[in-house]
Amino acid sequence: MLDRNDPSFWSDLFETVLQGTGETLYTVGISLLFTVIFGLGAGVVLVTTEAGGLLAKPFGSRAWGIIINKVLDLLVNIGRSIPFIILMILLIPFTRLIVGSFIGPTAAIVPLTIAGIPFFARLVEIGIREVPIGLVEAAESLGATRWTILSKVMVAEAVPAIALGLSTTIVGLIGYSAMVGAVGGGGLGDVAFRYGYQRYSPEYMFAVVILLILLVQLFQSLGNFAARRLSHR
Amino acid sequence: MISVDRVSKSYGSGDTAVHALENVSLNIAKGEIFGVVGQSGAGKSTLIRTINSLERPDSGTVTVDGADISRLKGAALRSARHNIGMIFQHFNLLSSRTVQSNVELSLEITGMDRGARRKRVAEILELVGLEGKAAAYPAQLSGGQKQRVGIARALASKPSVLLSDEATSALDPETTRQILDLIRELSRELGLTVMLITHEMDVVKRICDSAAVMSQGRILEQGTVEGLLTTKKSLLGQALFQLGEIPKNGNTIIEITFNGVTADRPVIAQLARTHGIDVGILGAAIETIHGRQTGRTRLELPGQREIVTAAIEDLRNQGLFVEVIGC
Incomplete structure (x- = not known):
């Protein structure tokens, strides 16, 4: 047990928690980057490969559209249905293949990204679905290309919803990152587990909890603020 | 300017098939304002959407300004659409863009450069009576103003045809009158050919030179409004x-x-x-x-x-x- 009367106790705590926060932000930040890139793409493809969608007939055939749509939908569902703690363990060989190790903040990025992509993809899909079909038709009537319709109409109009989805995803990733931390992924979860649990320090535990609450509050508020600013409905 | 020749279109197949258009033919002369009236479900909407190929006919031909639009594809279709503006019942403006930017979209699509776009948007906004509203978002505008933005967007690329899909059906009577007068004025001023569909007889009375009455996918009568009014047992005459x-x-x-x-x-x-x-x-x-x-x-x-x-x-x-x- 840690001695809270030790003169360096509080400065150690401060330093450890600060480092943990840094690691958490790093892990979450990098996985968020990949999540956004792939999740946005997957969300767009999910909507557009549906019957009557912009990419209903990729490579000139509806069959391809159906296949791509169904496979992607299945993947997203699988990704969302495996509890993160199991997904994390399942992915260990894959993580090792990519990062070279399955321990540490960088290794934690892999399962976080894999869990984040389907989550964000669904939110993007929902956001784009909310865009009235009439807007797409208006752009078509102006002679817009599919790419223009996609980028300047569908995604552009869904931006406020996507911003909210983004903050929800960040909150989710912060939660997952604490779970990875507990099994060697570093970050605040690691601090809470090693100091708070294994070394019975309520001070560490408390500090981590407060920081997590602050982080979640911060990102959720940022998301809400961005969505409000971006929406002109 | 617009020629629809024996166009048919149905949805579904077998016993449940809906024949939205059955052997529809009509001709609209350059500079004319042509109204298609009928109840909902008559096929008006399908008909107007074949004019810019948002809907493709099963058979028959649609020709606009010499181009067989019902058979065009890809870049050729897109460039033909630059010549056909369209306005909608629910305006269909992008909520994320300002008035300026909404109208500019039309010119971004035609590939006009930024400076020229700015100039053209200012010009067209003045033409539709929206000076000073360039920085507003659609949500801040009234229905009539929104439709003016719609008209500006449709006409920014200087098309020769304007399609109006129930453009005044969501507006109150006074605003309807203003929008119709604007369309009429623009049509005269720019030599624009207008095809509109509506279920409001007032629209036909107010601006149409010619009209067609549709029911169950067929055109029951068509001709100049004056001509139809002085035709015995004219449906249009009775309805007006x-x-x-x-x-x-x-x-x-x-x-x-x-x-x-x-x-x-x-x-x-x-x-x-x-x-x-x-x-x-x-x-x-x-x-x-x-x-x-x-x-x-x-x-x-x-x-x-x-x-x-x-x-x-x-x-x-x-x-x-x-x-x-x-x-």
Whole structure:
């Protein structure tokens, strides 16, 4: 047990928690980057490969559209249905293949990204679905290309919803990152587990909890603020 | 300018198939304002959407400004669409873009450079009466203003055809009138050919040169509005001036259609004076539109058959369109 009367106790705590926060932000930040890139793409493809969608007939055939749509939908569902703690363990060989190790903040990025992509993809899909079909038709009537319709109409109009989805995803990733931390992924979860649990320090535990609450509050508020600013409905 | 030739389109197949269009043909001359009226489900919407190929016909041909749009694809179709503007019932403006930016979208699509776009947008916003609204978002505008943005967006790329899909159906009567007048004005000023669909008869009365009446995927009658009004048993005529049901009391009942020139003549007084008939007015719908009086009056002419027949003959000789609808 840690001695809270030790003169360096509080400065150690401060330093450890600060480092943990840094690691958490790093892990979450990098996985968020990949999540956004792939999740946005997957969300767009999910909507557009549906019957009557912009990419209903990729490579000139509806069959391809159906296949791509169904496979992607299945993947997203699988990704969302495996509890993160199991997904994390399942992915260990894959993580090792990519990062070279399955321990540490960088290794934690892999399962976080894999869990984040389907989550964000669904939110993007929902956001784009909310865009009235009439807007797409208006752009078509102006002679817009599919790419223009996609980028300047569908995604552009869904931006406020996507911003909210983004903050929800960040909150989710912060939660997952604490779970990875507990099994060697570093970050605040690691601090809470090693100091708070294994070394019975309520001070560490408390500090981590407060920081997590602050982080979640911060990102959720940022998301809400961005969505409000971006929406002109 | 627009030619629709034997176009058919159905949805679904077998017994449940819906024939949205059945062998529809029509021609719209350059600079004309052509209205298609009919109840919802008549196929109007499908018809107008074949003009810019948002909907492809199963058979038949749609030609716009010489191009067979029903068969164009890819870049050729997109460039043909630059020549056909379209406005919608629910405006379909991008909520994330300002008025300026919404109109600019049309020019971004045609590939105009930024400087030229700015200039053109300012020009067209002034034309539709939206000066000073460039920085506003659609949510801050009234319905009429939103439709003006729609019109500006549709016309920014200087098309020669404007399609209007129930463009005034979501607006109140006064705003409807303003928007219709704007469309008419722009059509005259820019030599624009306009095809509009509507279920509001007022729209036809107010701006259309020609019209077609649709029901269940077929065109029942078409022609110039003036021509249709002076055609016996014209559906358009009956729909435009609804006078209610016809009483049956043995007296002769006639309807006189006024069309600009004749309306200011004291027809009824003359009838009473010259022929000695106690004319009864059963109904009338007469309106002044763009300085011309248009409308119908339903009169009851009691009395001896010979006198009444002579009176009707006399009215016809004055150049009036008279229909005997009951006797």
